[in-house]
Each structure stands twice: as structure tokens, then as C-alpha cells.
Amino acid sequence: MLTALLLGLGDTALASALRQSEIGYPLVASAHILGLGLLVGSIVTLDLRILNLIKRGTLSELAPLLSRVAAGGFMLAILTGGLLFSVQPAHYLGNSAFLLKLSLISLALINVMVVHCLPSWRTMLAGQPATLLLKLTAFISLTLWLATITAGRWIAFV
Template identity: 40%
Template structure:
């Protein structure tokens, strides 16, 4: 780890909240539960939308499903991000030194870029494939990539406990 990054990690690990996360019996598991619940909401909403784009439940309007699920996905970040930061604070040097953590962050970033590209691109023409019509190949490619990326994030999250 670079000098400044190592110093920042050391400082963060010494904060009272980080110490409480490590030393408390219930705080870490409680925060981890909040993180997982938020992640389940996020990935559940994304997976339902992606499966619709891939062709499941074609009678459901894609735009209506998106309008319903997007607020759930966005709202879940209110649970995921603060909880994730607290989990990270409990052992920043260990997380930063773990290659699986880097892969997890990279997959999250790629999933975000994929979602932005989908919404800025092919989703703008959803009216042509909203109900009863297969989504265009580009939309299906984004949906499949999204599912694969989020499965990768889940796998990395679980692997962090073992690596």
C-alpha cells in the first residue's frame, strides 16, 4: 500500500467507530445485516428488471416496471453505502490489501457504467419494445451483462470472508 493510503487506512482504523465495529459483539453483524438487506433489495430490483428485458413477463410494460423498481434500487443505496463504509472502516488495511475487494469494487463500477449506458442509450427507445415485443439485442446484452456483474459482486462479497 502506498504511504499516504496506508496512513489514511491506519487513521481510519483507529477512529472510535472503527474500533467499536471491531470490538463490539453485535455492531459488526448488525451493520453487515443492513448491508446485505440493502444489497438484496438492489440486486432483486435489478434482476427483476433485467429478466423482463431478457424476455420474461413480456406483458408487463418495461417502462412501468422500471418506474416501479428504480426507486427501490436507488433507495437501497441509503442502506448499502453507509453500511459498506462502516464495514470497510473496521479493517481498511485488510480490505485494501485483499485483491477480492478490488475486484468487487471494479465490478460495482462496471455495473454502474453498464446501467448508465443502458439508460442513456437503448432504453431511450423503450416505446418500440415496451410490451409484447422482444427487446433489441443491445438491451438484452446490457441486461445479461448486468446480471453477470451483480452475480460477480455477490461472489466477491462472499469470498471476502474467506480470502
Template identity: 45%
Template sequence: MEQQPAASIFLALQESALGHLMRSSPALYPAVEILHILGFVVLVGSILALDLRLLGWGRAIPIAPMAKLLLPLSRFGFGLAISMGFLLFSADASHVVRNPAFQAKLLLIAAALVNVVIAHAGPWRRVALWRDEAPAGAKVSALVSLLLWLGAVCAGRLIAYL
């Protein structure tokens, strides 16, 4: 039976020097996994705080300065989580890519990123004009964001069990 080209890409990654290194080092995989977790903790924690503020919690904190603090943190967390996630993926790519929880995680992350683009192209363009409350469009985006990012975390955790 002939391998499909996409499957061979994942097998090649898994069998690469990187994949072998991730599987063979007793300390590397756990260290990378810890960094991956720290990345998504920073990412989702900062997003959670900002989205809850947009939904009306913590009205004493102005939205614009809070966003100025938390958005760079979320970008840093995303970069760390994605880069470490790729390293983890390389250890068993041909198997993990077929895992429905992994597939769901990727779809949820992609949808969350689309939500970010829509939010920043729409309601966030006028953030300087917001008073103490975010407009309805920003609230909808915040609620969608919460659901998608928390769903991605849950799906990611389920990878080990499916």
C-alpha cells in the same frame, strides 16, 4: 519502512473512532452486516427482476411500469449497501483493501455502474417507445448487468475467505 499515503488513509480510517466503534461493539458490526446484506438483496433482487424482464422473461408485465417500480428500489438498496459496506470496511480497512476479492468486488461494482450510465444514456432514453420487447442494446446491457452484479455479490462473499 515508510508507509505509502494511500495505506495510511486506510489505517487512519481503521483506527478512527468509527473503526474502533465497529470493532468494539458486540451488536453494531452484526447489525450493520445484516443491513448491508438487506441492501444488496434489494439492489440485486430488483435488478435481477428487471434484467430478466428485459431479456424476455415475464412478457405479461409491461417494462416501463416495472422499471418505474424497481429502479427506485435498486437505488435505495444501493445506497443502503454502500453506506453499510463503508461502515463494515472501516473496522478493518487496512487489511480489507488488500484483499483480492474486495478489489474484484469494487471493480465489478464500478463496471456495473458504468453499464447503468451507458444503458440510461442509450437504450433507456427511449423506453416509452418500447412495446412488449426491449431492443437489442437494452438486452445486452441487461445481460452485462446480471453478470456484473452477481459477480460483485460472489466476490463480496469471498472476502471472508481470502
């Protein structure tokens, strides 16, 4: 039933308009890349700061700002990704790289939820140094988000 619903997205007027437009699809694809840049750029910066590979800026100042930028980038990427998906849903549902990308995003979002529930996240926001556990989650985050970008690039080649 979910597959039928997802495949039905390809029959919507918006998906049809995107397929027929010379400018619509490229604009949506560009906005998707912008969302990914905001998302991954801010996450990589925050994770590298948590890992102390970047020394500038305090975590208590950077973490809230970079988290909000990442959330905004994620929302833009999800919105535009859904539109891009609607243009060829059968192709994407049969594409192993796309399915891997969705799995990696799911794992990365679970990691984000875990991090934000940790007491050490709150103490870091209050000015304390990042704990070993936070550093581990930052490493996991880096790995998952960079793997997500890689899987996304593979979609065109699978």
C-alpha cells in the same frame, strides 16, 4: 495518500465502536445484506424482464420502480459497506476478492450509466419493447452484479 486515508478510517471512533460492540457490527452487516438484497433483487428482476425471461408487467411500469429500489439498495449497501470496511481497512485493501468486488461494482455502475443514457432506454420507458442493445446491457448487468455478489462472498475465504 489514498491508501493512508483509507487505512485511517480504521482509527475513527465509529470504527472502534463497531469493533467493540457485540450488536453494532452484526446490525451493520445485516443492513448491508438487506441493501444487497434490494439492489440485486430488483436489478435481476428488471434484467430478466428486459430479456423477456419474465413476461409479467410492462417495462414502462416496472423499470422506474425497480430502478429506484435498486438505487436505494445501492445507497444502503455503500453506506454499510463503508462502515464494515472501516473495521478492518488493512485486511480489505490486501484482499484480492474485495478488490475484485470493487472493480466489478465500478463496471456495473458504468453499465448503469450507459443504459440510462441510451435512447432505447427512454423509448422503453415510453412503452416500446426493449431493443437488442438493451437486452445486451441487461445480460451484462446480470453477469456483473451476480459476479459482484460472488466476489463479496469470497472475501471471507481469501
